[in-house]
Amino acid sequence: MSYVFEAPRRPTAEVLGGGEFPVRRIFCIGKNYVDHVREMGGDPKSDPPVFFTKPADAIVPTGSAIPYPPSTANFHYEGELVIALKSGGRDLKTREEAGALIYGQAAGCDLTRRDLQAAAKKAGAPWDTAKAFDYSAPIGPIARIEDFPPDLFDDARLILAVNGVEKQNASLRSMIWNVPEIIIALSRLFELKAGDLIFTGTPEGVGPLARGDRVEVSIGPLPSLEFAIEEQ
Numbered sequence: 001m002s003y004v005f006e007a008p009r010r011p012t013a014e015v016l017g018g019g020e021f022p023v024r025r026i027f028c029i030g031k032n033y034v035d036h037v038r039e040m041g042g043d044p045k046s047d048p049p050v051f052f053t054k055p056a057d058a059i060v061p062t063g064s065a066i067p068y069p070p071s072t073a074n075f076h077y078e079g080e081l082v083i084a085l086k087s088g089g090r091d092l093k094t095r096e097e098a099g100a101l102i103y104g105q106a107a108g109c110d111l112t113r114r115d116l117q118a119a120a121k122k123a124g125a126p127w128d129t130a131k132a133f134d135y136s137a138p139i140g141p142i143a144r145i146e147d148f149p150p151d152l153f154d155d156a157r158l159i160l161a162v163n164g165v166e167k168q169n170a171s172l173r174s175m176i177w178n179v180p181e182i183i184i185a186l187s188r189l190f191e192l193k194a195g196d197l198i199f200t201g202t203p204e205g206v207g208p209l210a211r212g213d214r215v216e217v218s219i220g221p222l223p224s225l226e227f228a229i230e231e232q
């Protein structure tokens with residue numbers, strides 16, 4: 001095999017305690033918390049979940065400063081629990097089958113060009129420009145499932161703060177589709193593989209970011225995610 005130019009390095013995410021998680025794909029679920037569906041003008045009872053993707057190299061490690069993205073005047077944060085898969089499968093049936101795929105969990109942020117998303121929704125057009133742009137997937141260190149078992153998260157709250165001011169604060173229990181249900185649903189659409197990440201949706205309280213802002217996402221005992229928007 002000889003590449004015609006040097007192949008880019010595979011994107012990775014930091015693992016708590018050492019090592020790098022090789023990122024294959026990034027799946028995201030939309031409309032997964034009742035109060036967020038309402039704040040976006042939807043009906044949580046009738047709207048099915050929406051899946052979309054981001055490129056693997058949209059990953060941004062904690063501690064980074066990222067540029068304010070081009071072509072938007074309404075750049076939003078969405079704090080989310082991220083699930084990292086160590087193995088794959090398709091057409092899964094049970095919670096146990098789904099749970100067996102999980103390597104670990106992390107705090108993440110699904111950055112969104114909200115104005116482009118609104119235009120896409122109105123036009124019935126794809127969401128790629130709204131969701132899948134450069135630096136759109138900051139993620140904190142991944143905590144291995146054996147160190148932080150899912151039971152630990154039953155009562156966990158997802159809290160996102162901008163410049164130290166709390167903007168989102170919700171229980172993971174208020175997810176419409178829980179983690180195994182999301183994995184099962186995705187496995188019926190895609191053959192899941194080791195290295196896939198799943199952003200599991202954001203609760204209510206989404207809002208805009210400005211140049212110079214500092215964002216922190218914390219979820220129960222998981223290591224927090226911190227990043228900033230560059231001044232220029």
Ligand code: MN
Nearest residue numbers: 078110201202
């Ligand atoms: Mn989201």
